[in-house]
Amino acid sequence: MTYKLYYWTGIQGRGEFVRLCLEDAGADYVDVAREEGDDVMQPWLNGDHEGPLPFAPPFLTSGRLVIAQVANILHYLGPRHGLVPSSESRQLYAHQLELTITDLVAEVHDTHHPVASGLYYEDQKPEAKRRSADFRSSRIPKYLSYFEKAVERGGGTHPLREHSYVDLSLFQVLAGLDYAFPKAMKAMSPKIPRLRALAERVAKRPHIAAYLASGRRLPFNESGIFRHYAELDA
């Protein structure tokens, strides 16, 4: 069975967390909008299809299932591809960690869009500067120290004691933050050795390494969630 992933073209965005999971799993999938254009998603968002109504991309179809929200998609894919431990308690914990990553990603978005998603960055620059200063000094340390501690508690290598979709998402978070806030992340790095090692290991996983070297991995850019604006970095 072929999964169908629906997400905006031209950016990594939230879709990338799902792509990394599908790629690592070696799953058969189509990145539908990249084949057919962004318009292909509109009927789904309009409610022209049967079944669940997605609020926004990404969403994934798996046979007749329609699944939206990144963490929900990973919670679905994880057990099917050995990307989460099998016990209920670990799956609940994996999902909690992923939801905390979701919160962090929303905060990253708001560093450049603190007033309104519908306005340009240029229309909210003073607010973005204030929000980013707090994000760098308070939120990056709070979130990354938390995840560092979670890896430490998991035995030092993985938060869940084994490889999981959470590792893939943590890799993506570090990659994105390194791109958007290189100075702040350079200052943070000595405090997160376990997370850094985890991200390096993820990048070397054969399927992930092949993906990162492929044209399917788009570069970060200033239309995505992780954006580099020098004035928002330290």
Next chain:
Amino acid sequence: MTYKLYYWTGIQGRGEFVRLCLEDAGADYVDVAREEGDDVMQPWLNGDHEGPLPFAPPFLTSGRLVIAQVANILHYLGPRHGLVPSSESRQLYAHQLELTITDLVAEVHDTHHPVASGLYYEDQKPEAKRRSADFRSSRIPKYLSYFEKAVERGGGTHPLREHSYVDLSLFQVLAGLDYAFPKAMKAMSPKIPRLRALAERVAKRPHIAAYLASGRRLPFNESGIFRHYAELDA
């Protein structure tokens, strides 16, 4: 077995979504911090306990399980108390809807804290005014029209064709928005008749009616997520 809910005292906050579920289910639970004080949560957040590490309250213990993140908690409780349909496809959809409510709640928080959670509202009033204007004109209509449509697609009464934890959370969202943005919500109301009817039905459910009339239901206030500041309403 008695559930233990851990959440800040003095506010409804995110904990209220869990309370409504436990109350509607008639579940046996202790609201631990209300009995023992907020300090009781600190060892959990410090990682002094075994098992999963919560990032923030609310978190729930169920026997040896420790579950954090509101939507994760409801996803766990739902099937155990008949508060979500039994099929996988419906549970995935319920969870997606709940995660979309989570996103909305985070945006509500940011109307009064658009720069930094760690600063007072008084230190970010101009930014709050701009963000709230967009929230009223763009985000309330976008989210509530989406949920209205979801109820319509579910047959007109519930998004999932039957009562679920999502209905309880939608009730809470409307109650909170009515408190925080009464003018904006008055303008919105004619466009969301199904959501309004759903919220009225939830309020009349015997366990919920009893809860709302009890001292356990704290009033909304300006320390919580849904805050009324006249200058942020239309």
